[in-house]
Amino acid sequence: MAEITFQNVWKRYPDGFEAVKDMNLEIGDGEFMILVGPSGCGKSTALRMVAGLEDITDGDLVIGGERVNELAPRDRDIAMVFQNYALYPHMTVRENMGFALKLAKVNKSEIDKKVDEAAQILELGAHLDRKPANLSGGQRQRVAMGRAIVRDPKAFLMDEPLSNLDAKLRVQMRTQVARIQQQLGTTMLYVTHDQTEAMTLGDRVAVMRAGIIQQVDTPKVLYED
Ligand code: ADP
Ligand code: ADP
Numbered sequence: 001m002a003e004i005t006f007q008n009v010w011k012r013y014p015d016g017f018e019a020v021k022d023m024n025l026e027i028g029d030g031e032f033m034i035l036v037g038p039s040g041c042g043k044s045t046a047l048r049m050v051a052g053l054e055d056i057t058d059g060d061l062v063i064g065g066e067r068v069n070e071l072a073p074r075d076r077d078i079a080m081v082f083q084n085y086a087l088y089p090h091m092t093v094r095e096n097m098g099f100a101l102k103l104a105k106v107n108k109s110e111i112d113k114k115v116d117e118a119a120q121i122l123e124l125g126a127h128l129d130r131k132p133a134n135l136s137g138g139q140r141q142r143v144a145m146g147r148a149i150v151r152d153p154k155a156f157l158m159d160e161p162l163s164n165l166d167a168k169l170r171v172q173m174r175t176q177v178a179r180i181q182q183q184l185g186t187t188m189l190y191v192t193h194d195q196t197e198a199m200t201l202g203d204r205v206a207v208m209r210a211g212i213i214q215q216v217d218t219p220k221v222l223y224e225d
Contacts, residue, residue, distance in 0.1 A: 002026040002062070003155055003187040004050060009059035011045050011211075019045040021211040023059070027155075032181050032188045034202035036195060042211040043191040047157050050189060051080045064154050079153035081161050085144030087132040093119075094128040097146040111150075118149040121183055123176075138169045138176075145180065155187040162197065174200055199223060 004027040011020040019042040027033045035043050048054035049061060052073035061068050068076050087096050097118060098111040106114075119125045122142040132140055141161060148156055161177070162170045178201055181188050192198055198205050199219045206216045215222070 003029045003031070003064060004189060005060075005062040006046070007060040007062065009046075009049065009061060010057045011042070011049060011054065012057040019211055020049070023211075023213055025206055025213060025216065027187055027189055030185050030187055032178075032190065032201065032203045034198045034205045035189060035191045035208055036198035036205055037193065037208035039193055041208045043193075043208055044159055046208075047080070047159055047189060047191050050076075050155075051078060051157055052076050053080075077154045078157060079148035079151050079155075080157040080159070081144050081148050082159055085141060085161070087140060087143055089132055092129050092131055093124060093135070093143050093146075096132065096143055097150055100147060100151055114150040114152075115146070118146045121149070121180055122146050136169075137165050138173055141165065141173060142176070145177075149180075149184065153186065155189065156181075158188065158190045160192055161190075163192075163194070170197075177201065 006023045006025040009020060009023040010018065012018050023046060035046060037043055045054060049056050052068065052071060056069050063076055063078065088099065091099065094115055097115045101111045101114060119128055122145060124139065124142055124146060127135060127139060132143065135143065162173050165173060174197060190201060202219060204216060204218055205222055207214045
């Protein structure tokens with residue numbers, strides 16, 4: 001069953017610009033879907049509509065069988081990791097990762113358990129008491145993912161999560177993102193303008209240009225085209 005479905009989705013901004021045009025895309029349960037295309041083609045807009053951070057002009061968005069067009073972000077049960085992962089500088093890694101659960105009034109022992117589990121998958125166990133300033137870029141990126149993972153979302157949305165990292169670290173983190181997604185088995189919609197990233201990471205790749213999805217295929221089929 002599809003976990004996230006775009007059905008004839010349009011986005012027209014108030015100035016009349018059509019950033020997403022008649023988008024149809026089905027992302028399967030547990031699937032790693034990449035949305036790739038040049039800067040300005042509408043990728044972030046599409047992602048932000050799934051997150052509920054941007055209204056849908058026309059069409060339907062379905063998450064886990066439920067039409068979510070009018071649902072608030074917090075009621076969509078999805079987690080988004082941004083490019084500029086703003087960690088709270090005064091909090092430790094553990095506090096950063098557990099903060100959303102604390103706000104949700106989850107009890108402390110449950111929070112500790114969730115954070116420890118996520119830290120193990122993310123290989124952050126040795127850094128839980130550190131502050132973000134004392135972490136490497138890759139470690140910070142993993143803390144940002146950890147904040148999303150602890151919420152056990154139905155799906156992850158990632159918007160260019162590696163684009164602030166240097167080239168060497170970016171390659172390392174690709175491997176880690178793929179491993180983490182496999183381990184969690186959670187549906188993923190991952191946005192990038194980087195074709196290499198698209199071809200190495202996803203189960204399937206949706207190619208977008210000027211607001212239109214042009215092709216959806218496995219990296220293998222796209223590579224051979
Ligand atoms: P991408 O993520 O692929 O770089 P975006 O989804 O951010 O693309 O933007 C798609 C297009 O929509 C761009 O041309 C951008 O300038 C335009 N756009 C984004 N936000 C707005 C807005 N609030 N009002 C008008 N146009 C916008
Ligand atoms: P809060 O400080 O209560 O988290 P926000 O306005 O940041 O307030 O978020 C409101 C709700 O929206 C949160 O409870 C969370 O579930 C959801 N939310 C916040 N950020 C994101 C995000 N990046 N992706 C998806 N959902 C989010």
